[in-house]
Amino acid sequence: MKWDISDIKDWGPGRHEPGAVIPEAGNAIAYKTGGWRTNRPVRDDEKCTQCLFCFFFCPDASVLLADGKVADFDLDHCKGCAICATECPVDAITMHPESEFRRKAE
Amino acid sequence: MSTTTEKLLAVTGNQAVAMAMKQLDPDVVAAYPITPQTDVVQTFSQYVADGVVKAEFVTVESEHSAMSACIGSAAAGARTMTATSSAGFALMWEVVYVAASLRLPIIMTTVNRALSGPINIHCDHSDSMGGRDSGWIQIYNEDAQEAYDATVMSFPIAEHADVRLPLMNMYDGFIISGAIGPLRPLSDETVKAFAGEQPVVRTLLKPDEPITVGPFDGLHGWYFEHKIAQNRAMEAALPIIQDTYDRFAEVSGRQYHHLMQYDMEDADVAIVVIGSAAGTARTVIKTLRDEGIKAGLIKIRTFRPFPTEEMARALSGVKAVAVLDRADSFGAQGGPLYLEVLAALYQKGVHTKTVNCIYGLGGRDLYPRNIEDVYRMLADAANGGDLPHSRVYLNMKGE
Numbered sequence: 001m002k003w004d005i006s007d008i009k010d011w012g013p014g015r016h017e018p019g020a021v022i023p024e025a026g027n028a029i030a031y032k033t034g035g036w037r038t039n040r041p042v043r044d045d046e047k048c049t050q051c052l053f054c055f056f057f058c059p060d061a062s063v064l065l066a067d068g069k070v071a072d073f074d075l076d077h078c079k080g081c082a083i084c085a086t087e088c089p090v091d092a093i094t095m096h097p098e099s100e101f102r103r104k105a106e
Numbered sequence: 107m108s109t110t111t112e113k114l115l116a117v118t119g120n121q122a123v124a125m126a127m128k129q130l131d132p133d134v135v136a137a138y139p140i141t142p143q144t145d146v147v148q149t150f151s152q153y154v155a156d157g158v159v160k161a162e163f164v165t166v167e168s169e170h171s172a173m174s175a176c177i178g179s180a181a182a183g184a185r186t187m188t189a190t191s192s193a194g195f196a197l198m199w200e201v202v203y204v205a206a207s208l209r210l211p212i213i214m215t216t217v218n219r220a221l222s223g224p225i226n227i228h229c230d231h232s233d234s235m236g237g238r239d240s241g242w243i244q245i246y247n248e249d250a251q252e253a254y255d256a257t258v259m260s261f262p263i264a265e266h267a268d269v270r271l272p273l274m275n276m277y278d279g280f281i282i283s284g285a286i287g288p289l290r291p292l293s294d295e296t297v298k299a300f301a302g303e304q305p306v307v308r309t310l311l312k313p314d315e316p317i318t319v320g321p322f323d324g325l326h327g328w329y330f331e332h333k334i335a336q337n338r339a340m341e342a343a344l345p346i347i348q349d350t351y352d353r354f355a356e357v358s359g360r361q362y363h364h365l366m367q368y369d370m371e372d373a374d375v376a377i378v379v380i381g382s383a384a385g386t387a388r389t390v391i392k393t394l395r396d397e398g399i400k401a402g403l404i405k406i407r408t409f410r411p412f413p414t415e416e417m418a419r420a421l422s423g424v425k426a427v428a429v430l431d432r433a434d435s436f437g438a439q440g441g442p443l444y445l446e447v448l449a450a451l452y453q454k455g456v457h458t459k460t461v462n463c464i465y466g467l468g469g470r471d472l473y474p475r476n477i478e479d480v481y482r483m484l485a486d487a488a489n490g491g492d493l494p495h496s497r498v499y500l501n502m503k504g505e
Contacts, residue, residue: 011328013331014335019209
């Protein structure tokens with residue numbers, strides 16, 4: 001981001017842009033919403049037909065493509081809404097509680 | 107050089123404001139009709155249909171949508187105006203605050219009308235007084251000429267770099283909006299020159315400099331600091347409004363102040379009032395002065411931001427003051443104007459006897475004799491008598 005907000009915690013009323021305007025666009029990437037997630041999407045590569053429905057339906061642009069094919073989920077921003085799993089026509093995406101992954105990590 | 111047109115016109119308050127809007131020719135007007143504001147936007151939409159103005163007129167399905175459209179328009183960098191009254195203003199409520207907090211210089215005419223219920227279409231100030239804490243600059247006008255002049259003065263105030271706040275202009279429903287009165291308009295060129303060009307600020311319609319408008323403040327954000335910034339802008343607006351009044355006097359010959367004072371130089375007793383009732387009060391003063399009662403009058407034009415120091419100074423030599431409210435604040439210690447005046451007096455250490463009179467709710471007439479009664483009550487108090495601590499209702503039926 002070009003807008004330097006490194007010390008924004010110390011900003012008083014005079015430092016902010018009037019009207020709370022953010023003087024640049026495309027800044028949602030800096031706001032990580034992955035922590036809101038309780039269920040994580042998992043894609044079965046064998047079932048997946050690469051129809052890209054999940055990519056188009058994802059409201060948070062969290063389905064990542066590589067060479068035009070679904071490659072991964074952006075877990076920093078995926079909120080676990082399960083729209084991808086619901087819309088997948090071949091049930092290649094399933095939702096799993098985050099606790100499972102934490103247990104695996106341990 | 108005279109910059110006014112030579113003609114003296116006979117128009118309604120609403121026609122006067124529509125004429126000012128025509129001369130200003132803003133980029134966008136988004137509005138919904140409501141009595142008694144209707145013919146402001148109806149007349150303006152006719153100008154649009156006739157091709158007299160270049161403005162885009164956006165018809166909407168409600169006042170909430172009208173103000174929302176205005177917010178989008180102003181955020182996009184367009185000069186934007188609207189008008190409303192009463193329930194329409196109430197329906198806008200949520201987005202009225204958004205307009206102020208986004209610091210968008212939208213200009214709105216609010217033709218004062220009572221709020222329900224019982225359902226009532228006539229004048230009082232409960233609509234705009236309810237919005238006094240919304241972060242909008244509020245200018246109250248006595249007659250069609252003042253409403254016209256205030257409209258012409260609006261953009262330079264609202265768009266000033268140190269202000270950038272929305273501004274609403276008020277005048278009394280029916281009494282001014284629908285009654286025909288004299289208007290000496292300025293020439294189109296004078297109005298356009300006075301309004302000038304909109305200063306360049308960040309807007310949504312600059313693809314090379316993209317911005318985000320209306321972001322979520324988060325759970326530990328800076329909402330508090332933004333509210334403080336809004337209030338600082340209000341404080342900054344007070345001298346800028348007066349500067350604008352002064353500049354306007356140079357082109358129009360009509361000098362305005364935050365407080366318009368009449369016979370206050372040697373006044374023992376004074377009435378503080380807003381709107382068209384000031385005209386009625388002025389007619390009474392001469393009668394009382396002939397009787398030896400030194401009566402004075404203060405008419406408030408600038409209500410937000412409130413001219414605290416001017417008010418305290420104006421009342422500093424006065425022995426008894428009546429503040430006339432055309433809106434009540436149920437359960438409070440008085441109407442909104444009364445509380446504001448009391449706070450100013452206390453803060454500046456001015457000790458004088460005060461009383462709050464409520465009048466005109468739902469369009470109840472205020473007769474000269476009602477105002478005479480108030481002045482006589484004040485004169486008794488100035489001679490050592492007491493003033494009532496509770497509200498005095500003028501022209502109430504029954505009791």
